[in-house]
Amino acid sequence: MSDLAGLYARNAAFAESFDRGDLPIKPNLSTIILTCVDARVDPASFAGIELGDAFVLRNVGARVTEAVALEVSILWTLMAMASGATPSLELVIIEHTACGMARFADPEVAAKVTERFGTEAVVETYAIEDPAEAIRTDIERLRANPIVPSELAVSGHLYDITTGKLSTVVETGPLR
Numbered sequence: 001m002s003d004l005a006g007l008y009a010r011n012a013a014f015a016e017s018f019d020r021g022d023l024p025i026k027p028n029l030s031t032i033i034l035t036c037v038d039a040r041v042d043p044a045s046f047a048g049i050e051l052g053d054a055f056v057l058r059n060v061g062a063r064v065t066e067a068v069a070l071e072v073s074i075l076w077t078l079m080a081m082a083s084g085a086t087p088s089l090e091l092v093i094i095e096h097t098a099c100g101m102a103r104f105a106d107p108e109v110a111a112k113v114t115e116r117f118g119t120e121a122v123v124e125t126y127a128i129e130d131p132a133e134a135i136r137t138d139i140e141r142l143r144a145n146p147i148v149p150s151e152l153a154v155s156g157h158l159y160d161i162t163t164g165k166l167s168t169v170v171e172t173g174p175l176r
């Protein structure tokens with residue numbers, strides 16, 4: 001059974017009182033949030049991100065993939081072209097406790113995933129053995145990717161789904 005009708009009903013209620021149709025494309029904050037698709041993890045809730053506030057990228061595990069590196073660089077370029085100056089953008093990577101991608105770090109699960117996809121790349125890219133270590137790996141992936149601007153500020157954080165609290169794993173600083 002599809003949940004689509006319910007989504008449209010919620011949207012109708014949203015649109016009825018909608019009065020923010022004039023927001024600029026440039027967000028209020030100089031922030032790109034990268035976080036997980038997990039339904040328990042939403043920056044609109046835990047960080048009060050409202051319409052027009054920030055760029056938000058989400059993928060499984062909040063991992064830095066080739067696509068994420070490209071998209072962050074595209075946002076950087078977009079903001080640089082709009083302002084005619086070096087943007088002061090910060091990428092805020094937020095992983096979370098009890099992520100589904102921790103399962104991919106289990107050797108038995110990893111073997112099944114690798115068999116299913118016919119490549120080890122899925123486990124190598126997405127599996128999370130330790131969230132803090134994964135964040136550091138993700139920052140290294142950005143650093144090693146020449147398309148990502150050196151001036152981009154990057155920080156890493158962990159969101160605890162049991163307490164709702166955010167904690168810092170890697171302090172903010174320029175990528176290179």
Ligand SMILES: [Zn+2]
Pocket residue numbers: 036037038060061062096098099100101
């Ligand atoms: Zn997750």
